[in-house]
Amino acid sequence: MNPSASRIKVQPATESEGRKDYIRIQDFGFWYGAKKALDAISLDVPEQRVVAFIGPSGCGKSTLLRNLNRMNDLVDGIRHEGDIQIAGRSIYDPGIEVISLRRRVGMVFQKSNPFPKSIYDNVVYALRIMGVTDRAILDEACETSLRKAALWDEVKDRLNDSALGLSGGQMQRLCIARAIANRPEILLMDEPCSALDPIATGKIEELIHELKAQFTIVIVTHSMQQAARVSDRTAFFYLGKLIEYDTTEKIFMNPTQAQTEAYISGRFG
Amino acid sequence: MQRYFHDELRQLRDDLILMGERSLDMTRLALRAVEQGDDALALQVRGMDDRVDELEKRVDREIMRYLTLFGPMGSDVRLLLAARDIGHDLERIADEASVIAKRAMVISERGPLKDLLHVPQEGIIACEVLRLALDGFIEGDINKARLVLERDAEIDALNRKNYESLFGSVGDTTKVSASHVELIFISKALERIGDHSKNVSEQVIFILSGEDVRHAR
Numbered sequence: 356m357n358p359s360a361s362r363i364k365v366q367p368a369t370e371s372e373g374r375k376d377y378i379r380i381q382d383f384g385f386w387y388g389a390k391k392a393l394d395a396i397s398l399d400v401p402e403q404r405v406v407a408f409i410g411p412s413g414c415g416k417s418t419l420l421r422n423l424n425r426m427n428d429l430v431d432g433i434r435h436e437g438d439i440q441i442a443g444r445s446i447y448d449p450g451i452e453v454i455s456l457r458r459r460v461g462m463v464f465q466k467s468n469p470f471p472k473s474i475y476d477n478v479v480y481a482l483r484i485m486g487v488t489d490r491a492i493l494d495e496a497c498e499t500s501l502r503k504a505a506l507w508d509e510v511k512d513r514l515n516d517s518a519l520g521l522s523g524g525q526m527q528r529l530c531i532a533r534a535i536a537n538r539p540e541i542l543l544m545d546e547p548c549s550a551l552d553p554i555a556t557g558k559i560e561e562l563i564h565e566l567k568a569q570f571t572i573v574i575v576t577h578s579m580q581q582a583a584r585v586s587d588r589t590a591f592f593y594l595g596k597l598i599e600y601d602t603t604e605k606i607f608m609n610p611t612q613a614q615t616e617a618y619i620s621g622r623f624g
Numbered sequence: 625m626q627r628y629f630h631d632e633l634r635q636l637r638d639d640l641i642l643m644g645e646r647s648l649d650m651t652r653l654a655l656r657a658v659e660q661g662d663d664a665l666a667l668q669v670r671g672m673d674d675r676v677d678e679l680e681k682r683v684d685r686e687i688m689r690y691l692t693l694f695g696p697m698g699s700d701v702r703l704l705l706a707a708r709d710i711g712h713d714l715e716r717i718a719d720e721a722s723v724i725a726k727r728a729m730v731i732s733e734r735g736p737l738k739d740l741l742h743v744p745q746e747g748i749i750a751c752e753v754l755r756l757a758l759d760g761f762i763e764g765d766i767n768k769a770r771l772v773l774e775r776d777a778e779i780d781a782l783n784r785k786n787y788e789s790l791f792g793s794v795g796d797t798t799k800v801s802a803s804h805v806e807l808i809f810i811s812k813a814l815e816r817i818g819d820h821s822k823n824v825s826e827q828v829i830f831i832l833s834g835e836d837v838r839h840a841r
């Protein structure tokens with residue numbers, strides 16, 4: 356077992372070299388009521404990189420992800436210790452508005468959840484909530500976001516059709532477009548491909564690869580193959596602890612911890 | 625769908641091609657050093673070997689990385705497995721070229737040698753066959769690869785001829801000088817270069833068709 360993993364520091368490796376740490380998680384503990392879900396997690400995410408969270412079901416991946424934009428605040432009886440900083444500032448700083456934090460830190464969920472509205476209305480939804488009414492601005496944001504989400508060519512002729520008529524893979528890219536329309540700095544993705552077929556999955560992975568030029572991305576995935584393909588760094592969690600965090604190459608080719616090796620080679624348990 | 629990580633396979637191919645071109649260069653230059661008794665050239669060849677060694681290690685790392693991270697399937701798996709062998713054979717060719725350069729220096733130390741037996745001809749053919757093997761890989765041309773398998777015999781024959789022309793006539797070893805023995809080592813190195821070229825071509829055939837033609841008679 357790993358010593359409480361109080362600080363696992365990744366050596367700057369080729370991929371991440373010279374990049375600022377955009378998210379800093381420091382000695383972070385988290386409770387749902389009496390249940391401790393995360394224990395002393397310390398981990399840094401470099402900007403414009405993709406970090407994958409892997410580990411068996413229930414190890415706390417989604418809990419940590421949801422803390423990055425304080426989504427867990429909505430749950431009763433939660434408590435945390437330690438700190439999370441984004442761009443050098445604590446997200447628990449009293450001066451930080453949770454609404455604006457969630458704009459800066461966008462989220463894409465496992466089950467795509469488009470609103471029962473048109474494709475267009477879905478993409479510009481958040482902008483409208485923020486009070487933007489200028490049609491030209493909304494049109495522009497819609498097209499840019501759909502292009503970045505690699506969906507524009509497939510839907511440009513039917514922007515007013517219901518989003519519910521899209522395929523699963525298209526819906527998921529629509530949700531990414533919706534998140535991008537907010538101009539976030541960080542994109543969080545919680546098992547974004549688990550309901551998709553291999554081709555749709557491939558398209559989302561290609562998209563992630565392109566998006567990291569502009570966003571810092573954290574992805575939770577139950578697929579180790581996916582983590583290996585898309586991420587620059589990988590964090591392996593077990594029972595609420597961070598067991599190992601390193602470059603993806605190191606984690607999958609030659610991890611330091613025996614538990615990591617057992618997990619990635621399918622010998623776990 | 626072309627995926628971003630397919631670029632890494634292209635990189636791997638490029639590195640193998642670079643290894644191949646370097647090994648062929650080394651072989652050609654080493655042969656020229658033999659023929660012209662050029663020590664400086666021989667030294668230069670020996671200095672080129674490190675780079676090929678480095679490339680082999682890089683190729684191996686790339687293969688390992690691709691296998692671990694990108695879950696290859698089908699012809700990509702064949703390419704990766706074959707690339708490991710091809711990289712190894714090309715590195716051995718560079719080693720043999722180095723051996724030829726070393727022997728060239730030993731010969732030139734003893735004074736110029738007029739009769740080079742069939743070594744120059746064997747050298748020309750070994751370079752032709754290696755060129756053909758590299759082209760088979762670069763162009764994905766199975767016919768060129770198959771031609772290498774046939775032409776390797778020409779090199780074997782010349783190697784045997786070299787040996788026989790020195791030691792063939794029983795009892796008459798008076799003509800055999802120490803330098804001639806060095807020539808036999810060079811001839812043998814060229815024969816090995818032919819074998820490695822053949823191995824490369826067998827792997828090319830495996831990549832292109834899935835057929836395993838090793839050890840066929």
Ligand SMILES: Nc1ncnc2c1ncn2[C@@H]1O[C@H](COP(=O)(O)OP(=O)(O)O)[C@@H](O)[C@H]1O
Pocket residue numbers: 387390392410411412413414415416417418419430
């Ligand atoms: N809303 C919640 N209330 C209480 N316990 C929860 C809640 N969400 C998750 N948990 C518990 O926290 C632990 C971590 O869960 P989670 O972060 O969803 O794991 P993972 O995403 O790695 O599968 C689990 O034991 C889970 O049962």
Ligand SMILES: [Mg+2]
Pocket residue numbers: 416417418545575
């Ligand atoms: Mg989860």
